[in-house]
Amino acid sequence: MIPGRPVAVSGARFRVVYRVAERIAASEKEALDRAREIAVEQTVEFPIALLPPGELRDRIVGAVEDLDRAPAGWRATISYAVETASFELTQLLNVAFGNSSLTPGVRLERLDLADALLRAVPGPRFGRAGLRAALGVPRRALLGTALKPLGLSATALAELAYQFAFGGIDLIKDDHGLTNQPFAPFEERVARCVGAVERANRETGQRAIYAPNVTAVGDETIRRARFAKAAGAGALLIAPGLAGLGLLAQLAADATLGLPILSHPAFQGSYVIGPESGISPAALFGQIARLAGADGSIYPNVGGRFSLSEAECRSIATATAEDLGPIRPSFPVPGGGMRLERIPELLAFYGNDVILLVGGGLFQAGPDLLENCRAFRQMIEEREDR
Amino acid sequence: MIPGRPVAVSGARFRVVYRVAERIAASEKEALDRAREIAVEQTVEFPIALLPPGELRDRIVGAVEDLDRAPAGWRATISYAVETASFELTQLLNVAFGNSSLTPGVRLERLDLADALLRAVPGPRFGRAGLRAALGVPRRALLGTALKPLGLSATALAELAYQFAFGGIDLIKDDHGLTNQPFAPFEERVARCVGAVERANRETGQRAIYAPNVTAVGDETIRRARFAKAAGAGALLIAPGLAGLGLLAQLAADATLGLPILSHPAFQGSYVIGPESGISPAALFGQIARLAGADGSIYPNVGGRFSLSEAECRSIATATAEDLGPIRPSFPVPGGGMRLERIPELLAFYGNDVILLVGGGLFQAGPDLLENCRAFRQMIEEREDR
Numbered sequence: 001m002i003p004g005r006p007v008a009v010s011g012a013r014f015r016v017v018y019r020v021a022e023r024i025a026a027s028e029k030e031a032l033d034r035a036r037e038i039a040v041e042q043t044v045e046f047p048i049a050l051l052p053p054g055e056l057r058d059r060i061v062g063a064v065e066d067l068d069r070a071p072a073g074w075r076a077t078i079s080y081a082v083e084t085a086s087f088e089l090t091q092l093l094n095v096a097f098g099n100s101s102l103t104p105g106v107r108l109e110r111l112d113l114a115d116a117l118l119r120a121v122p123g124p125r126f127g128r129a130g131l132r133a134a135l136g137v138p139r140r141a142l143l144g145t146a147l148k149p150l151g152l153s154a155t156a157l158a159e160l161a162y163q164f165a166f167g168g169i170d171l172i173k174d175d176h177g178l179t180n181q182p183f184a185p186f187e188e189r190v191a192r193c194v195g196a197v198e199r200a201n202r203e204t205g206q207r208a209i210y211a212p213n214v215t216a217v218g219d220e221t222i223r224r225a226r227f228a229k230a231a232g233a234g235a236l237l238i239a240p241g242l243a244g245l246g247l248l249a250q251l252a253a254d255a256t257l258g259l260p261i262l263s264h265p266a267f268q269g270s271y272v273i274g275p276e277s278g279i280s281p282a283a284l285f286g287q288i289a290r291l292a293g294a295d296g297s298i299y300p301n302v303g304g305r306f307s308l309s310e311a312e313c314r315s316i317a318t319a320t321a322e323d324l325g326p327i328r329p330s331f332p333v334p335g336g337g338m339r340l341e342r343i344p345e346l347l348a349f350y351g352n353d354v355i356l357l358v359g360g361g362l363f364q365a366g367p368d369l370l371e372n373c374r375a376f377r378q379m380i381e382e383r384e385d386r
Numbered sequence: 387m388i389p390g391r392p393v394a395v396s397g398a399r400f401r402v403v404y405r406v407a408e409r410i411a412a413s414e415k416e417a418l419d420r421a422r423e424i425a426v427e428q429t430v431e432f433p434i435a436l437l438p439p440g441e442l443r444d445r446i447v448g449a450v451e452d453l454d455r456a457p458a459g460w461r462a463t464i465s466y467a468v469e470t471a472s473f474e475l476t477q478l479l480n481v482a483f484g485n486s487s488l489t490p491g492v493r494l495e496r497l498d499l500a501d502a503l504l505r506a507v508p509g510p511r512f513g514r515a516g517l518r519a520a521l522g523v524p525r526r527a528l529l530g531t532a533l534k535p536l537g538l539s540a541t542a543l544a545e546l547a548y549q550f551a552f553g554g555i556d557l558i559k560d561d562h563g564l565t566n567q568p569f570a571p572f573e574e575r576v577a578r579c580v581g582a583v584e585r586a587n588r589e590t591g592q593r594a595i596y597a598p599n600v601t602a603v604g605d606e607t608i609r610r611a612r613f614a615k616a617a618g619a620g621a622l623l624i625a626p627g628l629a630g631l632g633l634l635a636q637l638a639a640d641a642t643l644g645l646p647i648l649s650h651p652a653f654q655g656s657y658v659i660g661p662e663s664g665i666s667p668a669a670l671f672g673q674i675a676r677l678a679g680a681d682g683s684i685y686p687n688v689g690g691r692f693s694l695s696e697a698e699c700r701s702i703a704t705a706t707a708e709d710l711g712p713i714r715p716s717f718p719v720p721g722g723g724m725r726l727e728r729i730p731e732l733l734a735f736y737g738n739d740v741i742l743l744v745g746g747g748l749f750q751a752g753p754d755l756l757e758n759c760r761a762f763r764q765m766i767e768e769r770e771d772r
Binding site: 041044045047051055056083088089091094097101149150151175181183215217218220222239240241244245246247249268271278279300305306359364 | 423427430431432436441446469470472474476480483484486487488490535537538562563566567603604605606608625626628630631633636652653654656658659663664665691692722745750
């Protein structure tokens with residue numbers, strides 16, 4: 001038996017929905033046992049028989065609230081006292097899936113957070129409406145692209161940024177592979193690309209913005225974000241799988257930064273591609289990216305170079321806008337090998353509340369990059385009026 | 387065609403070994419195509435035909451160095467210019483596996499880093515020898531345990547810490563689920579547990595150390611680490627899957643902190659449990675944790691509550707000590723449901739260069755916690771003389 005007693009908890013609880021694969025739980029009884037194991041593992045992580053009766057057993061240990069049949073398995077809903085999540089994003093994710101990420105056959109399907117937690121995480125500072133206002137684009141879908149390839153000089157990347165902005169792209173982000181390489185050091189690249197986009201904006205009267213990649217080691221990420229802000233960048237790109245979801249949350253929470261944030265899925269793929277394990281794309285790229293503060297969440301679209309299904313892409317887009325109380329809706333940002341000829345299909349699928357990210361495809365559409373950008377913009381504007 | 391030319395690269399390259407599943411590459415030709423796709427995806431991420439001839443194509447794009455048959459697939463070795471990794475851990479991981487983490491059937495097997503990168507990452511500040519010196523334990527295996535369950539007060543956790551230290555446990559870490567909950571707020575918990583372990587050390591003449599969990603949102607992690615250091619904690623625990631591998635690297639690189647670091651696998655399981663995809667346990671819990679600066683890397687041992695195989699556990703332990711030039715060897719820290727009766731088997735498997743982590747098992751061995759700790763210690767000391 002262990003000593004001491006916990007202090008009282010408020011009674012407010014949040015819920016996490018898991019899918020338990022049939023492979024590890026053939027019967028309802030086994031599925032319930034599995035769900036109870038998850039509830040213990042994610043909280044006290046302690047032999048339950050050795051817990052003293054009372055609050056620890058009754059309210060700190062997760063509680064299995066529901067168990068239903070699901071395709072190829074079971075859907076288990078477990079509730080946790082909000083206090084276990086410590087009102088911080090990292091610990092919320094730890095309670096939701098920390099150790100159970102190590103269990104084959106257990107998948108985090110979705111989060112149903114309590115108000116106390118929704119108020120404790122940053123969420124998007126701009127959200128859909130705020131980003132539209134910043135860009136001056138009230139209705140149509142937004143156009144995004146990436147500065148690449150890795151290996152170009154800062155001057156060459158800035159020249160591309162100019163052409164993209166002049167050609168009508170709204171959001172010009174660094175490729176997520178551009179960090180601080182000697183070819184195009186961060187500070188020089190940011191200064192040049194900001195300048196190039198500002199020049200294009202003066203010429204076009206539009207408000208394209210440049211989002212440098214600030215992904216780095218620890219608080220160097222924050223330092224780069226501050227540099228980008230001071231240099232006049234209009235947004236930030238971060239790969240939370242590399243920098244940490246907590247650093248995304250810190251950037252979003254920092255009012256002195258106050259820039260829209262795009263999150264990139266690099267190094268996060270392993271969470272979403274195991275069909276039985278890991279985290280559902282809707283939870284990771286939809287809910288979690290949004291809770292952490294991404295105004296736009298980039299993910300690999302169906303039919304590109306990667307592997308998400310149409311249903312998964314739909315579920316991500318839905319999760320970016322579902323009602324989360326004080327948390328603003330974010331933009332889905334499908335990418336990963338999109339080509340211009342797919343734009344009408346993408347618009348039909350996502351509607352106008354989307355940032356369509358076309359990278360290499362903008363170069364492949366024809367020999368004149370500026371013309372390709374204009375063609376992309378025109379395809380978007382044609383749809384706007386429908 | 388894209389504008390500009392990259393600046394010259396040094397010629398130094400690092401290598402990444404991938405396993406490509408037979409399912410996505412039935413023939414050697416297909417495997418080579420897949421490997422070439424990885425080499426492009428992880429670098430220029432750009433239509434190769436549109437790259438200008440010269441350095442971009444020849445030295446910035448990854449190069450397939452080797453392709454061999456492997457069980458159920460292929461082993462592809464790809465080299466990258468060290469400059470692409472920007473001499474920072476986060477970008478190194480991005481080049482190694484950023485976007486390819488999204489590709490089912492592609493697994494990161496191991497890293498073979500060049501000197502220029504080994505010098506650029508922190509590695510363990512203490513390593514095996516340094517941690518042994520700090521604990522005053524030159525030879526035998528080290529004993530570790532966790533303060534839990536979540537829900538106890540700081541006073542109750544400190545009482546447990548006292549008993550663990552008095553009973554002969556070397557390393558007493560917070561459970562990774564203890565962060566800053568109202569039951570046991572971080573600062574109070576750290577102060578009380580440091581005091582309790584110091585009191586036990588005065589009584590025993592030994593040097594047990596307490597490792598508080600500093601995992602938090604962004605640089606709050608750093609703030610907690612500084613508080614822990616000032617309060618007299620002897621080590622730190624961090625879950626890089628939650629805080630970010632970059633924050634682990636920052637803690638390790640910070641000479642003003644100068645504390646041994648244990649890394650915890652929470653929220654990282656999805657990388658290692660997909661047999662075809664993700665990252666091999668040896669690369670993630672062995673190589674990457676060590677490169678990032680963990681003096682001890684916790685992982686779920688074979689036969690516990692989780693799923694790694696004996697061969698995978700062996701490969702992790704090997705990776706903590708393989709020659710990495712300037713990077714010190716770290717300790718493997720098998721845990722995850724170990725019981726006292728398994729200690730002889732674990733010692734036979736790992737030898738003395740291991741931290742054996744027994745959590746709930748210390749409570750299950752009998753009604754007297756102090757006696758259980760002493761039994762654990764005795765089992766370790768008996769082995770020392772062999």
